[in-house]
Amino acid sequence: MTYLFAQPYDISANGFCFEDFESYQKQAAKAANSYGQPVEEFEIQFIDCELAKAYGINQANLKSYFSAVDELEEDEKKTVILAVGECGYDIERVLSHIGAVDLDIYYVSSMRELAEQFVEEGLFGEIPERLQYYLYYDAIARDLSADYIETVITGETLIYRCA
Template identity: 35%
Template sequence: MSTFFAQPYNMDAVGFYFDTLEAYEEKSESLLDAFNQPVEEFEIQFIDGDDCELFSACGINQGNLHTWFETVADLADHEKTALYYLCRISGYNLIDALEKMDDVNLSEGTLKDVAETLFDEFYLNDVPESVRAYIDYEKYARDCEMGGDLYEFDFNGTTWTCTNASSI
């Protein structure tokens, strides 16, 4: 379970902690400032728990907080990684990224390791045995990266490579 804080933009009000959408809605609707006026605008801050990187990448705010609780929080780990890639690396907003998540192909591992695996899978059978020792996987990986086909990134302490970066 994650903990969040709603920091009012109104300097005459005191914010509150919450961990569910219901708690946020209940506390935000009843919050009054020092002049007994309702507080309407908040900055949503991630305090503790899982998915801090994803929370930041998705740009969670008061307007899309419901999407975080109703959709994002329940995603599987591979879906969260794809969402992180789309929001942080590709620059999609949260709603568009949620619609494109299935288009992302991810492999756990470094750019070189993934490029080597892909090369071996698709091209190695066409390379004569006597030439295989001369294959430079690092250069192949760099070419794939420079061409936009592969992209390496870190998320939640794991290195991932997107294998269809140029087609998203």
């Protein structure tokens, strides 16, 4: 799926991501600048370029890149972007063994949410539910940030760890 970004020409307004014309129309109709006035003009930006950047796109691998774009699922694209662009893996190795990449990706919106998920999954051992209300999740989240990194790819917040 291709994501696009509508960047307002009005510098006091925020842009938005969209993936089809209907979502563009809905969000554009609601877009307003910091003074409450409607935004009238947008520059449309192609932001699936994160994959192109990680791929190291050039004339020599252009055909291979477009094949990858067509064949990879959205989660696999995110794995390639993070493994190659952030963790230093070789693109050919990742594409040939995408399931074997040693990369942990969590689809959560914050480190605190990751901390809550880890406690819920029992990563810190068996904690009775009545005691979970007394845990300081912000401190756990701060500790997790030593090993995990928060990023945004195509408008979605992810937390990952290169192993």
